[in-house]
Amino acid sequence: GVVWGPIKDMIHISHGPVGCGQYSRGGRRNYYIGTTGVNTFVTMNFTSDFQEKDIVFGGDKKLSTIIDEIETLFPLNRGISIQSECPIGLIGDDIEAVSKKKTVEINKLITPVRCEGFRGVSQSLGHHIANDVIRDWVLSKRDNDNSFPTTPYDVAIIGDYNIGG
Numbered sequence: 053g054v055v056w057g058p059i060k061d062m063i064h065i066s067h068g069p070v071g072c073g074q075y076s077r078g079g080r081r082n083y084y085i086g087t088t089g090v091n092t093f094v095t096m097n098f099t100s101d102f103q104e105k106d107i108v109f110g111g112d113k114k115l116s117t118i119i120d121e122i123e124t125l126f127p128l129n130r131g132i133s134i135q136s137e138c139p140i141g142l143i144g145d146d147i148e149a150v151s152k153k154k155t156v157e158i159n160k161l162i163t164p165v166r167c168e169g170f171r172g173v174s175q176s177l178g179h180h181i182a183n184d185v186i187r188d189w190v191l192s193k194r195d196n197d198n199s200f201p202t203t204p205y206d207v208a209i210i211g212d213y214n215i216g217g
Contacts, residue, residue: 055182056165060084060092061130063122066099067115067147068137072169090128098122102139111145119154119162131161131190135182141168163189 056064066072086092100111100118119132132154134147147164154162165185167178 055167055179055186056133056135057094059133060086060094062133062161063093063096063098063126063129063131064133064135065115065118065122066097066137067102067111067134067145068100068139069102070099072099072137072139089126093126093129102137107139107143110143111140112147112150115145115147115150116154119150119158123158123160129160131163133163133165133185135165135167138168138170141166141170161190161193 056062084092084094088095098118100106100115102111106114115134122129122132134151136145136147140147147166151162151164163185165182167182169178171177171181172179
């Protein structure tokens with residue numbers, strides 16, 4: 053929620069149990085301009101709702117199905133991030149492989165974010181990983197429509213935590 057929360061035109065999947073996703077996304081009160089479910093998805097929570105059988109058998113197929121459902125229900129999204137919760141890191145679901153496969157299938161950016169809450173001191177490593185994913189997966193594929201011409205004095209702020217809007 054800290055790093056990806058302000059990105060309004062992508063859908064963010066919390067890949068793990070529903071309680072983990074609510075905890076990570078529940079504090080987002082970002083203000084935004086747009087129509088929810090059409091061109092902005094900030095206040096919507098998406099989760100793979102991991103259950104006991106998913107822990108035993110893995111959730112890659114379930115994740116793939118969820119991405120298909122999201123694409124059907126919200127076709128105007130500009131991409132999807134898959135943010136892994138603790139159980140995903142423990143069982144080793146291959147969210148990178150699902151991301152690469154689905155990126156090709158639906159022709160939109162699908163980004164794997166291994167930001168399990170148990171990583172780092174006070175979850176801090178998860179924030180760094182999320183920033184690295186934006187740098188490595190998103191920035192190189194962004195639109196180059198020159199809506200915002202660059203200058204030598206530009207500064208990019210990634211991960212600005214918008215607690216109250």
